[in-house]
Amino acid sequence: MKVLNSYPSDDGFYMPAEYDRHLGCFMIWPQRPGSWGKDASNARKAFCEVASVIARSEDVYMAVSKEEYDRARIMLKDSGRIHLIKAESDDAWARDSGATFVVDNKHNLRGIDWQFNAWGGAYDGLYASWDKDQKLASLISETVDADIYDAGHFVLEGGSIHVDGEGTLITTEECLLSPGRNPRMSKLDIENELKRYLGVEKIIWLPFGIYNDETNGHVDNFCCFVSPSEVVLAWTDDKDDPQYENSRLAFDILSKETDAKGRRIKIHKLPIPSRPVCIDEADLLNFVFEEGEDEREAGERLAASYVNFYISNDNVLVPQFGDINDRKALDILAECFPDREVIGIYAMDILKGGGNIHCITQQIPWRNDERC
Numbered sequence: 001m002k003v004l005n006s007y008p009s010d011d012g013f014y015m016p017a018e019y020d021r022h023l024g025c026f027m028i029w030p031q032r033p034g035s036w037g038k039d040a041s042n043a044r045k046a047f048c049e050v051a052s053v054i055a056r057s058e059d060v061y062m063a064v065s066k067e068e069y070d071r072a073r074i075m076l077k078d079s080g081r082i083h084l085i086k087a088e089s090d091d092a093w094a095r096d097s098g099a100t101f102v103v104d105n106k107h108n109l110r111g112i113d114w115q116f117n118a119w120g121g122a123y124d125g126l127y128a129s130w131d132k133d134q135k136l137a138s139l140i141s142e143t144v145d146a147d148i149y150d151a152g153h154f155v156l157e158g159g160s161i162h163v164d165g166e167g168t169l170i171t172t173e174e175c176l177l178s179p180g181r182n183p184r185m186s187k188l189d190i191e192n193e194l195k196r197y198l199g200v201e202k203i204i205w206l207p208f209g210i211y212n213d214e215t216n217g218h219v220d221n222f223c224c225f226v227s228p229s230e231v232v233l234a235w236t237d238d239k240d241d242p243q244y245e246n247s248r249l250a251f252d253i254l255s256k257e258t259d260a261k262g263r264r265i266k267i268h269k270l271p272i273p274s275r276p277v278c279i280d281e282a283d284l285l286n287f288v289f290e291e292g293e294d295e296r297e298a299g300e301r302l303a304a305s306y307v308n309f310y311i312s313n314d315n316v317l318v319p320q321f322g323d324i325n326d327r328k329a330l331d332i333l334a335e336c337f338p339d340r341e342v343i344g345i346y347a348m349d350i351l352k353g354g355g356n357i358h359c360i361t362q363q364i365p366w367r368n369d370e371r372c
Helices: 041-054 069-076 136-143 188-198 241-257 282-285 324-338
Strands: 022-028 059-064 082-086 102-103 111-113 147-155 168-172 200-205 223-227 230-237 268-273 315-320 341-346 364-365
Touching: 022 147, 041 059, 041 069, 041 315, 059 069, 059 136, 069 082, 082 136, 102 188, 102 268, 102 364, 136 147, 136 324, 147 188, 147 230, 147 282, 168 188, 168 223, 188 200, 223 268, 223 324, 230 241, 268 324, 315 324, 324 341
Parallel strands: 022 059, 059 082, 111 147, 168 200, 230 268, 315 341
Antiparallel strands: 022 364, 102 111, 223 230
16 A cells, blocks of 8 residues: 555546445444443444445445454354454544545545544544544555555545535535634635545535534535435424524525536435434433543434435435434435435434444445456
8 A cells, every 4th residue: 555645636536426336335343432332232233234234235344443353243244245354443433534535537446544633633522532543544545455645634524525426525614614623724725625635626515514413514414415416405394493594504505506517406305303312311321431522411412314324336324213204214315316225224323422324434436446
């Protein structure tokens, strides 16, 4: 594996859409007591279900600590497409601490190693130390034999961006302009870095993400491409819900926007759960927080959203919360992905950790020497 100091766009590389074909998916085994509890069994079962469904159509590369390796091997029931990698991590958010992958027109594959600072560093980061997570991008790039771009000067998480693979990127001002990311960079500076590293031509800025999202409004929990010039947007008709204004502002912007190719954007409103999803006292008894780690409180509203799904080669894995809108979300996404099976996965035990299915997965695009 070579470490590259050039820009991907200068080398002819760009980030493909998630609905393009994959070589595989990167995940990290859950272990941190402050995210998954001192008894992480339910979270691990949910991770295993996600990995198992993804492995029906693409390889899964799961980073696991030495301490948890045997447990993970037994629980995952390897079908031949799940590969365990011995590695230490601070937490299990592969979307944000793992590499972002780019390809060229011949589908040669390379990774990008952004700076990761636990969603805000000393300003408002969610835990005090992230040294182990910083090493994961190089680890997965080396595992799949891909050279990697050094973007260590630029703080970025994979959940803060979504692309159509045809030149357009969506993000939120709430996240990328937050003081804990790149405070010395202007909005234009950030746009230029995104264009240089991801090969995009146009960036659509939405003001906010999901209400009370501790990642400062990651776009992957709020709005994402389902095909070129077509997005789903988290939505509520309840004007008394604090999410309503966030969604309305985004809808108004997207309704007037075009993508990089000049096409109008079709918007599918994807409902949020009908009632707020909150942490309760019983959940809190299971968490063990470290010094400097962001702590949860009883009654805290979690950033529950059906937009936080993962698109695998043959399936779409959609969070379910035991809510009446679970079925509605599956039906809407089935219309958006007619060539894939849309599968609901009960994801409350992932949500309690602070994210959901898209947050714990990171796609690895197919390359020219692989059959996917």
